[in-house]
Amino acid sequence: MVLPIFFSQIVGHQTALRLLRRAVATGDVAHAYLFTGMAGVGKHSVAHAFAAAxxxxxxxxxxxxxGECESCRRLIHDAHPEIHTIVPYSEQTLIWQLWDGHNVPREAKAHQVGVIGRTINFAPSFGRRTVYILTRADTLTEAAANSLLKTVEEPPPYAVFLLLAPMPEDVIETIRSRCQWVPLYPVDADTIRQWLTAQHGVEPEVAHRCALLSQGCPGRAWSLATQPQALRVWDALADLAYTVSGAQTPAPALLLAERLRSLATVDISEEGEPSVEAPAKSKNPTRGALLLAMDALCAWFRDALWVACGGDLGGIVYQGDEQRLSRAAENMGVERLMHALDTVLDVRRAVEGNANVQLATEVLMMRLLAL
Ligand SMILES: [Zn+2]
Structure with missing residues (x-):
């Protein structure tokens, strides 16, 4: 998906957009902003449109x-030398990406190396400001965060830093306290459905399903609607959750863990985000893909819990799977389903915190089957 240049292209997030529009219109712009929200909720889209403005x-x-000046035209053609996007190298954002230094991997692209150090002392010549978008401020290594801190404390007047992270606590406190916080909350399913249908020509039925499964994240909904295998993967994850519920003969934990890893193939860390350019070293899924797969498991168990509590079937995410959800609800009951949800969320946090992917998935399945 192409990143938006205009706020008007963004789905939802009206409160955040009001604040950002006002900052641009009045010129009362902070040195640094921290955008937080789930993967796919639209952090990068909002930050990109803000950078454009x-x-x-x-x-x-x-x-x-x-949309017409030199700066806008360059951005539209993806050739703006003063709006820098810094994505993590492999799973971390490293100091050489921000400032020149040693230990630069040979395969790193020249433009990735020392981008802040190379550019921050030069006033912009095409646009009014130089903008640095750090797409995963939660992955800054301690050294990188500490050296960034000095610049965020006293940047030149034309530089603005836009930091993106799932949650405020994911960014070290000293940096966080210097940022204006812009939380982005889930967008309602109806808004996403209409956007998919009107803007992307997605069939209404598919749009409805993707909007529900996306749990408020337009980027996820878009990925589900446009990647042919993504919906099938989501269905397979529902099958897996059903197996784990024990409403049919359960499979061994290690086999289920392997199945979960093999299904973690859809990675939408953020819509339109350039892919991480580090070489793939293992067959294990990326952390982002595994987190999404675990979110799908969570959604399914949450649906079963909803059914177990006698909730209205219109409120479930996995529409069409009511029969199996009812069976799981009956088999597990409210308390065990709550434990199942807790377990998935617990292991999810461990995966976010860099736990070994294989071990984490195995522990997850063993704990779920032991409930
Ligand atoms: Zn312009």
Whole structure:
């Protein structure tokens, strides 16, 4: 998906957009912003449109990029030398990505090396501001975070840092306290459904299903709707959750763990985010893909819990799977389903915190089967 240049292209997030538009319109812009929210909720989209408006030479009175000036034209052609996007190298954002230094891997692209150090002392010449988007501020190594801190404390007046992370606590406190916080919350399913149908020509039925499964994240909904295998993977994850529920003959834990890893193939760490350029070294899924797969398991167990509590069937995410959800609800009951949800969330946190992927999935399945 192409990243938006205009706030008007963004799905939902009206409160956040009001704040950002006002900052552009009044010129009262902070040095650093921290955008938080689930993967796929739209952090990168919002930050990109904000960067466009911040750099634009002639923003509209509503605080929107003009779309016509030199800065906007360069951004539209993906050739803006003053809006920098820094993605983690493999699973971390390293100091050589920010400042020149030793230990630069040979396969790193030249533009990735020392981007802040190379550019921060030069005033922008195409746009009004230089913008640095750190797509995963939660992956900054301690050394990188500490050296970034010095710059975020006293940047040149034209530089703005946009940091993206799942949660505020994921960013070290000293940096976080210097950022204006912009939380992005899940977008309602109806808004996502309409956007998929109207903007992307997705069939209404598919759009409805993807909107529900996305749990408020337009980026996920879009990936589900446009990657042909993604919906099948989500269905297979529902099969896996059903097997784990024990409403049919359960399989051994290690086999289920392997199945979970093999299904973790859809990675939408953030819509439109450039892919991480580090070489793939193992057959294990990426952390982002595994987190998404675990979110799908969570959604299924949450649906079963909803059914077990006698909730209205219109409120479930896995529409069409009511029969199996009822069977699981009957078999597990409210308490065990709550434990199942806790267990998945617990292991999910461990995966987020860099736990070994194979071990984490095995522990997850053993704990779920032992409930
Ligand atoms: Zn412009």
């Amino acid at each position: 911040l750099a634009c030479l002639t923003p509209t009175p509503e605080g929107e990029a003009c």
